[in-house]
Amino acid sequence: MNKKIINVAIIGITGYGGLELLRLLYNHPAVHVVSIHNTSDHAEEISTTYPHLKSMYNLTPIPADPLHIMQSADVVFFSTSSGISKDMAQPFIEANFLVIDLSGDFRLNASEYATWYKKTPAPQHLLDQAKYSLADFYQNDSHYIANPGCYATATLLALAPLAQQGLLDEENIIIDAKSGMSGAGKSLTTSSHFINVNENFTMYKANHHQHIPEITQQLKQWQPNINHIQFTTSLLPINRGIFVSAYVKLHSELSADSLQKIYEDTYQNKPFIRVMTQDQLPNIKQVIGTNFADIGLTYNPDTKYLTIISVIDNMVKGAAGQAIQNMNHLFDLDETTGLELIAQYA
Numbered sequence: 126m127n128k129k130i131i132n133v134a135i136i137g138i139t140g141y142g143g144l145e146l147l148r149l150l151y152n153h154p155a156v157h158v159v160s161i162h163n164t165s166d167h168a169e170e171i172s173t174t175y176p177h178l179k180s181m182y183n184l185t186p187i188p189a190d191p192l193h194i195m196q197s198a199d200v201v202f203f204s205t206s207s208g209i210s211k212d213m214a215q216p217f218i219e220a221n222f223l224v225i226d227l228s229g230d231f232r233l234n235a236s237e238y239a240t241w242y243k244k245t246p247a248p249q250h251l252l253d254q255a256k257y258s259l260a261d262f263y264q265n266d267s268h269y270i271a272n273p274g275c276y277a278t279a280t281l282l283a284l285a286p287l288a289q290q291g292l293l294d295e296e297n298i299i300i301d302a303k304s305g306m307s308g309a310g311k312s313l314t315t316s317s318h319f320i321n322v323n324e325n326f327t328m329y330k331a332n333h334h335q336h337i338p339e340i341t342q343q344l345k346q347w348q349p350n351i352n353h354i355q356f357t358t359s360l361l362p363i364n365r366g367i368f369v370s371a372y373v374k375l376h377s378e379l380s381a382d383s384l385q386k387i388y389e390d391t392y393q394n395k396p397f398i399r400v401m402t403q404d405q406l407p408n409i410k411q412v413i414g415t416n417f418a419d420i421g422l423t424y425n426p427d428t429k430y431l432t433i434i435s436v437i438d439n440m441v442k443g444a445a446g447q448a449i450q451n452m453n454h455l456f457d458l459d460e461t462t463g464l465e466l467i468a469q470y471a
């Protein structure tokens with residue numbers, strides 16, 4: 126679809142993901158944000174609530190009315206807590222209106238969603254119309270894009286070059302993932318208290334994180350014999366960033382040089398994936414504020430384990446940035462449009 130100016134509506138504007146969409150879309154040359162939506166009746170300009178937006182946006186959030194949104198916008202982003210879009214997106218799906226959903230509501234099949242999110246899934250006829258879309262491997266033919274989760278993005282990009290060639294030893298895929306606090310969204314919980322996060326390091330949801338089935342489902346599409354992964358998540362005392370350490374074994378022994386080449390070949394035409402030079406491992410800071418995923422490899426010939434490090438900004442590549450990359454694909458724009466950003470280093 127080719128359109129000069131894309132009119133955008135955002136539902137869930139007061140959350141971290143919604144605010145990040147606003148930040149990134151401000152510099153998108155083909156986008157006009159026409160409306161922003163929250164749940165409160167209390168109307169005040171977004172820049173009053175969030176002064177960092179002063180003089181950038183003159184918009185006031187209003188409750189979402191699907192009919193009104195479909196009349197004034199070309200695409201709607203859902204940046205809502207899980208359990209919202211599965212109900213609220215129905216009129217958009219039935220009208221074949223373009224939706225990009227940052228939440229987990231349309232990423233899994235009904236029974237996996239019920240098991241992992243512990244919520245009633247969207248009806249099957251709606252789920253059937255959604256397409257999971259890892260933007261760097263975009264192959265979409267749907268009006269409804271289920272944008273991947275943050276941990277899932279970093280993990281899948283770490284494993285894609287090997288899984289796509291069927292090289293992974295399916296019983297030896299170990300993922301140790303860590304996230305900054307913004308990954309948890311704005312709601313306050315005991316585990317998000319300053320005292321519990323600052324100068325601390327905590328593993329959580331060990332073996333039952335909701336991104337496990339999302340990762341497995343995509344890996345399986347690339348390498349069908351993968352049925353499970355060992356996956357743990359921990360909280361870093363930082364605002365943004367995900368650091369994934371993947372420890373994998375391969376079916377056949379490959380040299381460090383060949384492994385490096387597999388990654389470089391897979392990602393040579395992917396502008397947002399930067400493969401580090403051999404044995405150079407990326408750090409979180411080098412991607413903060415950007416849509417990059419930086420990936421580095423190191424192979425241990427004694428243990429035969431390959432360690433893959435993948436770093437992203439959870440708010441950008443793991444959420445709003447990837448959602449905009451998916452929007453660019455939908456509207457036949459260059460995927461980098463509005464997303465050419467250099468990390469905020471110091």
Ligand SMILES: NC(=O)C1=CN([C@@H]2O[C@H](COP(=O)(O)OP(=O)(O)OC[C@H]3O[C@@H](n4cnc5c(N)ncnc54)[C@H](OP(=O)(O)O)[C@@H]3O)[C@@H](O)[C@H]2O)C=CC1
Pocket residue numbers: 136137138139140141142143162163164165204205206207209227228229273274275307308309310311312439440443444
């Ligand atoms: N933070 C991250 O790094 C990532 C987040 N995600 C996913 O993206 C989504 C948004 O995340 P994030 O911004 O961090 O979450 P937040 O908790 O910060 O924000 C959630 C948003 O959902 C809105 N919302 C809640 N209930 C309703 C409702 N009934 N109707 C309409 N809007 C509602 C809230 O609006 P209000 O305040 O007005 O009630 C708020 O704007 C989540 O599903 C999250 O899992 C995905 C990848 C990464």
Ligand SMILES: CC(=O)N[C@@H](CCC(=O)OP(=O)(O)O)C(=O)O
Pocket residue numbers: 207227228229273274275304305306307308309310335336358360
């Ligand atoms: C640090 C932190 O708490 N991160 C969240 C990120 C997951 C997320 O965004 O969840 P969905 O996209 O699956 O809804 C978590 O681990 O649950």
